[in-house]
Amino acid sequence: MTTQVTTTDLQAFTQNWLDWYRAQEERLADPHGFLAITGLHWLDDRPQRFPDAPGAWWTGTDGVTVALDDGEELLVDGAPVRGEHHFGVLPERGGVDAVWGDAVIEVAKRGGNDIVRPRHPDAPLRTAFTGTPAYAPHPRWALTGRYVAFDEPRPTTVGAAVEGLEHVYDAPGRIEFDLEGRHLSLTAFPGHGAGRLTVLFTDATSGVTTYAANRALTVEAPAADGTVVLDFNRATNLPCAYTDLATCPLPPVENRLPVAVEASQKIPRERGGA
Incomplete structure (x- = not known):
């Protein structure tokens, strides 16, 4: 279900997001990034x-x-x-x-x-990098979901930004959540750090205002009851959004969301973004 935001301090929420956004941009523009x-x-x-x-x-x-x-x-x-x-x-x-x-x-x-x-x-x-366009952050895109582990990790083959290349991940489970009156789910892959998960997805903004091929979202380790937070304000472009010299994985077919997630990073200027 959608996280309630009636008591959210929007200014503090925005500042926290800006700190995260700037760190992402610094990492991307590192001398060896x-x-x-x-x-x-x-x-x-x-x-x-x-x-x-x-x-x-x-x-x-x-x-x-x-x-x-x-x-x-x-x-x-x-x-x-x-x-x-x-x-x-x-x-x-x-x-x-x-x-x-x-x-x-x-x-x-x-x-x-x-x-x-x-x-x-x-x-x-x-x-020449001048930064990545992005939607203004808003708590409405920070959703509460539920992680459901598979009985055994499922080997999942996905395509890549490079034609003919494939990546294989052992998907440990899926994340279920509600958005705009729809019950949705996303297959999750192992993330960086103990218990963390990574979700690759596209949505109705892909190829319109956000990069067409993919975006990625890091999800912190689920709580004991499976509760997770999907903060789409922190969905990131993968390197292939900026350069053809990347081998980024594409989302599994079931991770193509039928709704518009108007949050976080947009199409980079390097790809013609505004």
Whole structure:
């Protein structure tokens, strides 16, 4: 049901949201954040060189390897490496950040594929960034819901911002809630932090005022009775809303909400947003 807001201090609510919003924008525009990415390079067993990273890169059954030229150096876990360096087999959605001068070379695995994704502070997308448009926050979009755990986590395959790529998540349950007279539910994926959940969704604003492909919402760990708060004021754009050099997951089909969630971040200016 919708949270009652008759006693809510709207000014304090707005200030709390502004603090959250500014932190999101700072993280996005970090010198080595997603706006700093200059390339998305897919590795195979052939050594490849890229204009925005040192050395030659390849992958195989033993994982990712780079062969650095004379005079080239990376810092990996704070230690300098030269010549040939083996990053090993990387876990899905994991990776290593290797420092190269003022840049970071992200070495990662996404959708079962090893990638190199350099991040340079002077990337034009980052230096031109002026912030993300957003709806004014309002307590009406902070909803109380109920988390219902599945008997066992359900492997759930979803598409990605990159055509042909897939992500697989073990969905632990769903969140049920009411909005605009409708009883709705969203499949939840594991979040960052103990007990937290992540929800990927679209709604009737997607492709109109908000990014078409997806938005994400972090949900704090459910209470003992399953109660959760869905604060759509804090729904975030994923990196693919700003750059084509991201491999973001798409929502499962059941997470396409038939209502307009006019809250939080809108279409970025980088994608033609107002």
